[in-house]
Amino acid sequence: MDTASLNQYFSIEGHLHFETGRGGLTKAVVNNTYALCELYLQGAHIVSFKPHNREELLWVSSTAQYASGKAIRGGVPLCWPWFGPDPENAGRPQHGFARNALWTFVDASVNQRGETVLKLVLHKSSESYKVWPFTFEAEYSIIVGNSLRLELSTKNRDSTPFTLTQALHTYFAVDAIEQSRVENYVGKRYIDKLLENRECVQEGDLRFEDEVDRIYLDEDLYCILSDSRRSVKVSKQNSKSTVIWNPWREKASSMGDFDDEGYRNMVCIETANAAFDARILNPGECHTLVQTIEVWL
Numbered sequence: 001m002d003t004a005s006l007n008q009y010f011s012i013e014g015h016l017h018f019e020t021g022r023g024g025l026t027k028a029v030v031n032n033t034y035a036l037c038e039l040y041l042q043g044a045h046i047v048s049f050k051p052h053n054r055e056e057l058l059w060v061s062s063t064a065q066y067a068s069g070k071a072i073r074g075g076v077p078l079c080w081p082w083f084g085p086d087p088e089n090a091g092r093p094q095h096g097f098a099r100n101a102l103w104t105f106v107d108a109s110v111n112q113r114g115e116t117v118l119k120l121v122l123h124k125s126s127e128s129y130k131v132w133p134f135t136f137e138a139e140y141s142i143i144v145g146n147s148l149r150l151e152l153s154t155k156n157r158d159s160t161p162f163t164l165t166q167a168l169h170t171y172f173a174v175d176a177i178e179q180s181r182v183e184n185y186v187g188k189r190y191i192d193k194l195l196e197n198r199e200c201v202q203e204g205d206l207r208f209e210d211e212v213d214r215i216y217l218d219e220d221l222y223c224i225l226s227d228s229r230r231s232v233k234v235s236k237q238n239s240k241s242t243v244i245w246n247p248w249r250e251k252a253s254s255m256g257d258f259d260d261e262g263y264r265n266m267v268c269i270e271t272a273n274a275a276f277d278a279r280i281l282n283p284g285e286c287h288t289l290v291q292t293i294e295v296w297l
């Protein structure tokens with residue numbers, strides 16, 4: 001559907017309109033009494049969440065690419081239906097195909113609290129079947145209020161079970177990485193991907209002095225990301241794993257779409273079902289991963 005048709009069917013005065021964004025890609029813009037939120041239909045990729053009178057919560061690389069079939073570096077890419085490298089080692093793309101696929105916008109409404117609710121779906125297609133031979137339905141609900149609530153539901157519409165790993169790979173903006181910390185993980189176990197997946201235990205708040213790439217094994221726990229200006233709360237449901245990532249200087253500069261100094265101003269906190277938290281969905285089953293982010297202090 002083109003931008004004019006999307007506006008005709010789904011725009012809501014005082015809440016939602018569609019426009020052509022960077023690279024000619026279609027973008028949904030929510031601007032309600034609570035916040036501004038922008039999302040590209042390609043990848044159902046949120047690139048901005050800014051509650052009014054607050055600073056932007058999300059980080060996007062200044063060298064991010066906006067092009068058909070390319071994932072945007074920053075915001076909230078959807079890693080789905082697998083997280084990380086191809087689990088079958090068959091040369092398929094890292095983090096699955098949902099972040100590069102064109103999602104279908106199916107509904108927009110306003111709930112009782114005056115928040116804007118968007119729904120997008122992704123179904124099996126001939127393209128998806130080539131890389132992941134299952135019949136599925138993914139539905140992504142985005143609720144824009146004082147907080148940003150994301151609900152990613154996966155339904156198995158196939159006659160065989162499939163394994164799902166996934167992440168809401170959220171890039172948070174921080175004002176200075178060395179002054180930033182993640183709280184509420186003291187004593188929690190994590191897999192350190194930089195130490196050959198060794199299992200470690202968190203001592204004290206997590207601070208950033210070098211590259212970090214970890215999977216925390218937690219039980220529906222929230223965490224708080226604080227920098228020198230504010231604290232942001234990240235809470236979740238139906239997830240027993242949270243990925244925390246900062247590539248630091250060298251890895252950032254090896255990525256063409258990651259501005260060289262950008263690592264100073266971002267931390268990824270990713271609500272996930274990853275590693276030991278993979279889910280098997282039997283035919284007819286549905287699993288919903290939920291993440292809520294909000295300014296805490």
Ligand code: TA6
Binds near residue numbers: 169243245
């Ligand atoms: O979530 C952390 C991670 O899996 C890292 O290992 C890192 O490579 C990152 O995601 C970015 O992946 P991408 O495919 O977007 O370059």
